[in-house]
Amino acid sequence: MxxxxxxxxxxxxxxxxxxxxxxxxxxxxxxxxxxxxxxxxxxxxxxxxxxxxxxxxxxxxxxxxxxxxxxxxxxxxxxxxxxxxxxxxxxxxxxxxxxxxxxxxQMPTDFNDFEVAARESATAFEQGKLWGFIRHARISKDQAALFWDSMAELIDEFDRLPRSGDTMYGFAIGLYPTNHPTLPTAE
Structure with a gap:
């Protein structure tokens, strides 16, 4: 390989x-x-x-x-x-x-990588083999862009790993705005 x-x-x-x-x-x-x-x-x-x-x-x-x-x-x-x-x-x-x-x-909007990841990961979840985290942070648009660049480097590192083993692993990553609640600014 x-x-x-x-x-x-x-x-x-x-x-x-x-x-x-x-x-x-x-x-x-x-x-x-x-x-x-x-x-x-x-x-x-x-x-x-x-x-x-x-x-x-x-x-x-x-x-x-x-x-x-x-x-x-x-x-x-x-x-x-x-x-x-x-x-x-x-x-x-x-x-x-x-x-x-x-x-x-108009760009198509009828697909979502996270829907694909959710379907693919269901069996791993049922078998207790799913590793996952979700976090929320109130950050600026510029901070989000910089963070995404860092995540793109991580994806690139994953893509370049030597191929070995018998199991294919999925790696899902995303950054998206939400309506998650935020605390008021501290006084």
Whole structure:
């Protein structure tokens, strides 16, 4: 296994600026494909086997991700008369751009990483294997932005861990404004 996965060059971060890019990562199967490609580049055949889905279905989703700039062919090899393509991510981390989309476009809002994490973590919770914390703090928008940059570094560290062991672990992190109550300013 690579010490610094994956086994191909890619950008650290990529801002998603178009609604079609955001929609592309919102599909659960495409999200799984992106997660698998954190390990190493893979062919559609390898992805289909790992996902236990038909090759044609996986090929469709790979094409959607490629068309939207989230995947690219990182190498090829000749197998008999066919050129086999290995796909890789274009960036370690994708994030929705802070700037508003172009006029007339609207970013999709029909997916939530925490909903995915909640579904994935239910079994771990039932088995007493879920590690989690939730905290609330009244901070400025600038402090929140600086803290998020620190969390992005932690995510990057997690993504770069050497792949080993038999268990796939999920790592969910977020920062969001809430209506959580606050104490009045001390006098």
């Amino acid at each position: 690579a010490d610094n996965p994956p086994d191909y060059e890619l950008a650290d971060r990529m801002a998603l600026t178009r609604p079609d890019q955001v929609k592309a990562i919102g599909h659960p199967l495409r999200t799984m494909i992106l997660q698998l490609l954190h390990e190493r580049a893979a062919t559609v055949t390898e992805l289909a086997a790992a996902l236990e889905r038909p090759k044609s279905t996986v090929a469709h989703h790979v094409e959607v991700l490629t068309r939207n700039g989230l995947l690219r062919v990182v190498r090829t090899r000749r197998v008999r008369a066919i050129e086999e393509r290995f796909y890789g991510r274009t960036a370690r981390m994708f994030h929705v751009a802070a700037e508003p989309p172009a006029a007339g476009e």
